Amino acid sequence: MRHTPPGPVMLDVAGFELDAEDRELLAHPSVGGLILFARNFADARQLAALTEAIHAVRTPPLLIAVDHEGGRVQRFRSDGFTHLPAMRTLGTRYEVDATAALGEARAAGFVLAAELRALGVDLSFTPVLDLDFGASAVIGDRAFHGDPAIVAALAGALAEGLRAAGMKSVGKHFPGHGFVAADSHVAIPVDEREFDTIWRTDIQPYLQLGRQIDAVMPAHVIYPAVDALPAGFSRKWVQDILRGRLEFDGVVFSDDLSMEGASVVGDVVARAEAAWDAGCDMVLVCNARDQAIRLIDGWHPAPDAERSARVASLLPKQPFGDRTQLAQDTRYRDALDQVQRLTA
Template identity: 50%
Template sequence: MTPMMHAPLILDVAGLELTAADRKRLRNPLVGGVVLFARNWQRREQLAALCAQIKALRPDLLIAVDHEGGRVQRFRTDGFTPLPAMRELGTNWMVDAPGSMRRAAACGFVLATELRACGVDFSFTPVLDLDWGGSTVIGDRAFHADARVVTVLAQSLMLGMARAGMAHCAKHFPGHGFVRADTHLDVARDPRSLDAIWAADAAPYQWLAPGLRAVMPAHVIYPEVDAQPAGFSKVWLQEVLRERIGFTGAILSDDLGMAAARANGQSLSQAALAGLEAGCDAMLVCNQSVIEGGRPLDDLLRELGQAMRQGRWTPDARSAQRRLDLLPTQPALPWDELMVSDTYLAALDAMHGTEAQG
């Protein structure tokens, strides 16, 4: 598929089914995807119907969700398997490293097959942040404090997802685990030098780069490197991630609705333009459809369209292709078939630590 238009926005929708306003926004050629939340979930049949509505409008839209495991799992009932927090896998590593790798791969497969059976294309996982012990927003979402353990377990999880036909998104580059502030609510600054971050938090990105499909930068400021948060920094995205690390996949911003993304009072469109200029391929905009009937999204689409027509922003075919490359390329098993699949049942056993019988 040759992209005719860079569709750089991933937007949320309001409820359990598409409204007329949702449909109008998703038809806009600036929109490349949809991010789902718990408010978009009631049961599996409803979720599948919502995803089918989205794909009926535009098959190229990427349907995404934050579905990591532990406390970040949007769909938890009606058959969805409760996934462990990633710290649990890291703790198990210290006792049984091969078994922990096996469990991580199984988690990735279960996570991806269940989502895909309901029509979801993509999950923003795994977290590559190191567990430095002070971050409550990251906390048990991190695999471990050791970059080597994080790398191996994340790779195992990503392999499980890939077997199910789902791409992944490593986050939050170059590392969110050292800072205590929650960027949803406040500005976060990491005072360390580039060398210190490169040797620790950024190491998993270096080691995994040839196989990474997508990366989400942190809304954290690293003042020793750049005055801008990483997701708005050419230094981090172009000089470090693209050139020094050699990452060639999609760069997807963290949510522009977060306080740290617009700490200086920028509008959504100003933040989106800044992120695209810095090197992001797509900008994530969450929880705006429920504000004043989605007025912030309508303003964003209008203002970004004006910026394009005025030459302040130019669509990039390479960015469009990177987004399209995240869409699944193999068919998903329907839920009822998945539930009796030998591969899925074996993955469930492995995820729960059941020993393989030989």
């Protein structure tokens, strides 16, 4: 087992278990994390074995993450995983009974994190802090609401639930992906609004939540009033605004460098260099093994102890327990009851 600090690259694997190439890539010093997808899940026992094998590759262990928000973005949906509501459900509920909605958001966060952690997953890229302007299909009901104050309140409650189960939170997609219709997976979205407008609306959840959010993922969206580069490649957005004006000192993840929204920067090495120079602590390369190999072969950033320590801080501090222990946890049973009533 290799003893190396976490590197700045998060990549993925194809199947239900690690093959020889997977192990070789995960042991590379440039790699610090792995993101899972639905294709990596057959059942609970298999997922637990996979995460155990991934964690065993390195010391300290690689950070294992997943996009597991609820609603249509939930990678694992069977064999004991609760079907979590779309965040819009909580926003609608808030309009009727704010106190109940906040409790349900905490419960959803706890269930989400507890079920993942019981099978060895460290982090979910949630909550979505984008505002629902009614324009973006790719965001849509992933957003809590169109009101920044309601988004901040519900996202903060969800983050409390995550934290109670020992999981950190990741706010996305900074400064906001909800106003543009284009999907950055397949297009290059451009948001023409002035900075002051974005500050008064989309940025407010980040400002109000402050250190309640442990990490941030910038959007692959261009805001030409601020910079010609997408936010995740922009020192103005990451260093001057997020780190500077908002005083955010947590982890910054790039969004997936293989997405079309990143293509304006160049090839995958140029994209990683631009994200790193902008201030991202970890870059993601998903669903593109050839690009992941090209990146770790061709990009050799100087070691950065501060950035490595930030990424390492996202690893859970203590084991959560397995599925048997989870079933006996009264906090989980109570939270599950709330979530199931919400989705009934």
